[in-house]
Amino acid sequence: MTNIFPGIPLIESPIFEMLEPSLGLTVEEARIANDLRHKGFAVFDFPDVDLDARIERIQHNLGPRYGIDFANPQSDKTIAERRIQDAWKFDKDVKSIATNQVVIDLLTKLYGRNAFPFQTLNFPVGTQQDAHSDSVHFSSLPERFMCGVWLAMEDVSADAGPLFYYPGSHTWPTVNNTMIGRRGFGSDLSSAQDPFAPAWRALCDAYGASSEVFLARKGQALIWCANLLHGGSHQNDPRLTRWSQVTHYYFDDCIYYTPAFSDEATGQLQLRSIRAVNDGVLRPNLYLGAEIGDASIRNFSAAPASSLPKLTLLQKMKSAFR
Ligand SMILES: O=C(O)CCC(=O)C(=O)O
Ligand SMILES: [Fe+2]
Numbered sequence: 001m002t003n004i005f006p007g008i009p010l011i012e013s014p015i016f017e018m019l020e021p022s023l024g025l026t027v028e029e030a031r032i033a034n035d036l037r038h039k040g041f042a043v044f045d046f047p048d049v050d051l052d053a054r055i056e057r058i059q060h061n062l063g064p065r066y067g068i069d070f071a072n073p074q075s076d077k078t079i080a081e082r083r084i085q086d087a088w089k090f091d092k093d094v095k096s097i098a099t100n101q102v103v104i105d106l107l108t109k110l111y112g113r114n115a116f117p118f119q120t121l122n123f124p125v126g127t128q129q130d131a132h133s134d135s136v137h138f139s140s141l142p143e144r145f146m147c148g149v150w151l152a153m154e155d156v157s158a159d160a161g162p163l164f165y166y167p168g169s170h171t172w173p174t175v176n177n178t179m180i181g182r183r184g185f186g187s188d189l190s191s192a193q194d195p196f197a198p199a200w201r202a203l204c205d206a207y208g209a210s211s212e213v214f215l216a217r218k219g220q221a222l223i224w225c226a227n228l229l230h231g232g233s234h235q236n237d238p239r240l241t242r243w244s245q246v247t248h249y250y251f252d253d254c255i256y257y258t259p260a261f262s263d264e265a266t267g268q269l270q271l272r273s274i275r276a277v278n279d280g281v282l283r284p285n286l287y288l289g290a291e292i293g294d295a296s297i298r299n300f301s302a303a304p305a306s307s308l309p310k311l312t313l314l315q316k317m318k319s320a321f322r
Helices: 016-023 027-039 051-065 092-098 101-111 194-206 294-299 313-319
Strands: 041-045 115-123 139-141 146-152 163-165 212-214 220-225 230-232 244-251 255-257
Touching (some): 027 041, 101 115
Antiparallel strands (some): 115 244, 146 220
C-alpha cells in the first residue's frame, strides 16, 4: 500500500494500521510499534551480548570524569556534574551502544526513514528534571522524526530517581513558542526548557494525566517518541547511582533545528549542525531532498542537493527561510 503520509513517522501515522501488514514486522517489533503508537514509549531488552562488559568499561572510563566519589558507598553521588555529552567521540563502547545496528534497523522500520544516532548522554545518577518534551531541544521538519533511547546500565530502584513519563502525552499538542506567545529566535536562555514548563504542567492538568516511573532492570531500554513528556524523579537516596545512557536519533531527509530558539511562523529557524554518530559525517538539513540554502529557501525546489549553491553553516543560519 502506498504511504500517503511519508512526512509522518509510521508509528504516529493515522493510517498505521493499514500500512502495518506490508511492513514485515516480527511479533516483538509489532509489540514495540503498538506501545510507541499508543503510549509514546516502548521497553525492550537491549540487543547486545557484550553489554555487561561494555557497561563495566564505560563506568571505568567515564567514572573519574564526574568528580563523584563512587568508591565510598555513603558519599553523595548527586553533588557533581551529572552528564557527559557525546562521550561516543572518545569511548568506543558508548559509540557501540549508540550505533547498535538492531536498534537502528528497528527505528528505521518503525519510522519509515533511515534512523541515525546524533547525540549521546551518559549519566551516573538521575537528572531529577521536571517533565519536559525533548521536542523543544531537537525537532525536525517534518516534525516528530526524532526519538530517544534510554538504556539502564544498572537496576534502578524507586529511591534512585527513576525515569518517569506521562503515557500517551506524545499525542498532546507539541508545545512551541507560537503556542505560548513567545519569540524564540535570537533569545538568550540558559535553559531551553524553562519557558515551556508552565505549559507542560497545564497540559498534564488539563488531560488529568498521571505519570509512571520506570523501575528498569540493567540492560532494559526504553524508546520515547519525540513529544513524550518525561523527566527524572526526585532522588530520595543521594548515595545511590543510576547509570544510564541516552542516545538521541534523527531520521534522514529532514531539517534539524531547535524550536526553543526558533519562530517557525516567520521562518526563523535555529538550524542544527547534525553529525551522525555512525560515520561522524555532517547530515545536511534537507527539505524534500533539497539542501536548505538560498535557492531552496526561495522556491522550495526539490532540486538535488548537488545543484544548489553550497553555503557555510553560518550563512545558512543567517539566511535560513528568510
Ligand atoms: O534520565 C533522565 O532522568 C532523563 C533524561 C532526559 O530527559 C533526556 O536525556 O532527554
Ligand atoms: Fe529529555
